[in-house]
């Protein structure tokens with residue numbers, strides 16, 4: 001983790017969310033983003049969650065990624081206490097397969113928006129955070145463009161392989 005001023009805060013409701021959240025951290029690191037990571041529960045440590053969100057801006061945080069499962073209130077609580085944009089990751093951590101988390105995060109009341117990625121969509125949370133930062137960071141924007149080009153060329157490589165398979169199998 002970078003020791004300089006942090007731009008992205010990654011918070012999760014429980015240590016049990018980490019396996020999913022790790023995918024987000026890996027992308028932030030790949031892009032050279034400055035980030036900090038914390039376990040902080042809207043229910044088990046509500047005062048800490050509120051304080052963390054309230055002080056995010058003064059600590060140089062420009063976007064918050066909040067992951068939570070079950071009754072996933074952490075992203076909404078973060079958004080309630082800060083004007084820093086919040087991206088929620090609904091975690092598939094319950095008998096309801098993450099649908100509970102998704103609905104808890106996405107159904108925010110008017111006035112307190114939370115951007116919500118797919119269930120367990122940690123990679124997209126990182127990429128969206130980077131895109132938010134790239135509004136004022138040309139270098140980062142170029143990196144994101146390069147990333148998208150690589151995605152496209154990956155699909156083309158798959159197409160070449162697919163054609164070979166179809167040819168081999170006479171299909």
Ligand code: RP5
Pocket residue numbers: 012013014015016017041067068069070071091093
């Ligand atoms: C949520 O409850 C957490 O974000 C986690 O996804 C879920 C289960 O937490 P543990 O009981 O595994 O700590 O608050």
